[in-house]
Amino acid sequence: VSGAGYFAYADSSKYDQNLEEDRKKKLTQKKKVVVLGTGWGASSFLRDLDVSNYDVQVVSPRNYFAFTPLLPSVTCGTVEARSVVEPVRNIIRKRNGVIQFWEAECLKIDHANRKVFCRCSVDENLAGDNEFSLEYDYLVIAVGAQVNTFNTPGVMEHCHFLK
Numbered sequence: 094v095s096g097a098g099y100f101a102y103a104d105s106s107k108y109d110q111n112l113e114e115d116r117k118k119k120l121t122q123k124k125k126v127v128v129l130g131t132g133w134g135a136s137s138f139l140r141d142l143d144v145s146n147y148d149v150q151v152v153s154p155r156n157y158f159a160f161t162p163l164l165p166s167v168t169c170g171t172v173e174a175r176s177v178v179e180p181v182r183n184i185i186r187k188r189n190g191v192i193q194f195w196e197a198e199c200l201k202i203d204h205a206n207r208k209v210f211c212r213c214s215v216d217e218n219l220a221g222d223n224e225f226s227l228e229y230d231y232l233v234i235a236v237g238a239q240v241n242t243f244n245t246p247g248v249m250e251h252c253h254f255l256k
Contacts, residue, residue, distance in 0.1 A: 123146065123147050123148040124230040125227075125229045125230045126230065126233065127150050127231075127233070128235060129232070129234050129235060130153050130236040130237060131156070132235060135151070136158045139151070139184055140188075144192060149193070151193070152195045153194075153195075153196065154198045155196075156181050157179060158178065159178050160179070163176070195225075196215050197225075198212055200224070207228055207230065208227065208228055209227045209229060211224065211226070
């Protein structure tokens with residue numbers, strides 16, 4: 094040790110250890126997948142997705158999947174209505190991972206910031222505006238489609254669509 098010089102000491106092993114921990118966290122952090130809807134496309138996607146690799150969140154105003162080909166049989170009385178719907182919780186429970194379900198409607202998608210803005214549709218009498226946002230890495234939009242009336246006058250006003 095010299096009295097005229099500078100002396101510097103750095104514990105590089107602790108610094109390297111912190112960098113290594115940060116790197117491991119980034120590698121083990123799951124990508125966020127947000128699925129909008131609970132129809133045919135969303136249900137098929139959820140059934141085939143390896144949930145252990147992703148943080149999955151489902152947003153839909155309906156908490157069930159309706160098997161639409163059997164809906165005409167329900168109106169005739171051949172099949173009971175409870176036979177053609179499956180709760181989303183049953184679809185989620187069958188997966189070997191955690192899927193979070195939000196019974197809400199999507200209001201806006203911000204692609205630049207990778208956020209989905211939603212409004213809860215369950216209890217509208219609660220304090221606050223029931224609005225929240227979810228961040229995503231992958232966004233699956235499976236909200237369905239509108240019925241084609243083929244421009245037939247009066248169809249929209251006088252029909253109940255079964256698809």
